[in-house]
Amino acid sequence: MNNPVGHVVFQAGRGDVDTVVVKGRVLGHRGELIEVDLPRARRLAEASRDHLRTAVGEAAWQRLIGPPRP
Known part of the structure; x- marks a missing residue:
């Protein structure tokens, strides 16, 4: 409302x-x-993901992408 x-x-x-x-x-x-250029969109998304993964470091990335695995 x-x-x-x-x-x-x-x-x-x-x-x-x-x-x-x-x-x-x-x-x-x-x-x-x-x-829409889907291959280009995929490349850009993957490049962004890879940049973020590198920027935060692998250990932090694993914590951020989901719950810890048993």
């Missing part, structure tokens, strides 16, 4: 999204990606 727009945004799932627009460009419509 205090923030109905925020509530809708935080309760929505990806199935509720029809169109994605970023900086005026339509990147997704009706569940399909449009003009």
Whole structure:
């Protein structure tokens, strides 16, 4: 009741999204990606992950990615 727009945004799932627009460009419509370079996106995400892993160190990385394994 205090923030109905925020509530809708935080309760929505990806199935509720029809169109994605970023900086005026339509990147997704009706569940399909449009003009998205998935291999490039994957490379960038992996490079970011690798940078973070190096920056925090392996021991901290293992603690951060999940609960300790028995």
